[in-house]
Amino acid sequence: MSRGAVSQFIKHHFRHFNAAALVDAAEGYKRHLDNGGAMMITLAGAMSTAELGISLAEMIRRDKVQAISCTGANLEEDLFNLVAHDHYERVPHWRDLTPQDEQALLERHMNRVTDTCIPEMEAMRRLEGALIDEWTAADQAGERYFPHEFLYRVIRSGKLEPYYQIDPKDSWVVAAAEKNLPVFVPGWEDSTTGNMYAGHCLAGEIKNVHTVRGGIEYMMVLADWYVETSKQHSIGFFQIGGGIAGDFPICVVPMLHQDMRRPDIPVWGYFCQISDSTTSYGSYSGAVPNEKITWGKLAVDTPKYIIESDASIVAPLVFAIVLDC
Template sequence: MKETITSFIEKYFLHFNALSLLEAAKAYKYHIKNNGKMMITLAGAMSTAELGKILSEMIRKDKVHIISCTGANLEEDIMNLIAHTHYKKIFNYRDLTPDEEKSFLKKGLNRITDTCIPEEQAFKKLQKPIFSIWKRAQENSERYFPHEYIYQLLLENILEPYYNINSQDSWVLAAAKKNLPIVVPGWEDSTIGNLFSSYCIKKLFSPFIVKNGIEYMIYLAKWYQKESIKNKIGFFQIGGGISGDFPICVVPMLSQDIGLKHTPFWSYFCQISDSTTSYGSYSGAIPNEKITWGKLDKNTPKFIIESDATIVAPLIFAYILNM
């Protein structure tokens, strides 16, 4: 009989980080089965690493209920959707000289570890459609979050003629079809965020048409208040950085700053990180530290898997999906 990924993990992942992976996956399944909802946070370059191939299925199967991601992960999933076959793989990236790196720049190839994103086919192809969406909002005196503009592009099928992969493999498209809540803290440091800033500097747009980070926090706070009445809310963090730091703070903000003392703690916590435990590092902090900040309770199931998220996350998702 052919062995499944789930049975393989249960048979061989018995110690150390492998066991942490198994226990975190089991607890995730238990959390969802028992009326729980889950936030997933995406740092790093998980979209360029093509996590969308399995994350999209997690979204379709209602295993994810809200996402916090960097602006880069939001846009790079779309760039992969419209330009994947133009990407260039660099297998010897550790051996590249500064001159070779400079040559990639001259060719319009922006490197992320072993993958170069082509400026012409990805960034430039996205530039004109997103400009038209922003222009329409300005003309109508409308304001939207960064992810809502992307949702408009996708749901109005503006980008469909450019699809370059199976659209089922895009997590943002899957999220758009479900109108999944997304928060994108620090969006302005992304390529599209930089582009919008440049248009504002050139007086083509007003910054007002894009809702900001404070509004994202208010949006998240309202979502958490509403959903936590009936559901326990879990927190599954891929990597470190602002995509995780920003949303986890909503609980102490509600309970301490607003004074809603009965706000539930996050009911599950898992982080996949290659940042080892270190002094003063948030990404490298063990989960128990979050108890002191009012984010997690002492009894919250807590897991940390010190490994490469491009390996760990697909395995956990496959386990949750019973693949």
């Protein structure tokens, strides 16, 4: 396939409705970077289990992403896939499963995410083994790190390499670790590894529960990153899905303005959301971008896009245009 063939196909065929919005948003993303901007990508849903890392890792390597905010699930599930891919099972007929079928999956320790089952022993417990070594070592040394920093340490240690079952170039967390990319993981406690950590704290194996740094500290570090980065770059916001992965970081601007009394800090310079959530009573995930103007997150003239579609289809296509694939 010739360079740019995917982009050319999309631009020729995607002319109206959400297809046109996809092209507009991708071209806006490129303009933002070409004008010296930086970009944050936020990951909600189960994008890592959808293997978004295949395209997102290349975005990171080619400096099309300067920061990521994600759920704890997306952080860990990228590495679950890295070390246990061959043990995953796909269930194309997932809509037809009975409660008894689901119980049978449970008894086999297969955790279902729509049409994909994550194997507990090969994925979750394998990563836990490497993480508990890092958690306890830090705890005993009186050191504290963020959730993503612990995973960076695991990757750099090489402990997981014997278990790699995909090419590590298709892991976005590996790419992020190589770049030492800023990553923010609000609500990490609501994840499998967060639950594991709580269990080890309850068991007394980890003495200081604060060995893993949490959400308030993440916001403080995010604020520092935003202030420093915005001195030289307009910062864009590319949101995949809704939820805390997007809600948490976008609030850093009104926090700086209102709580830190820093009206000089610029608002986000680009905004795009991919979501299939519809606007309804009180739905934030389905809210149109203009609503964010009232919260001091976006300006009247901020380029704003919303693509109402399945992110597992749309995001790789946007990335293809940004990467000139």
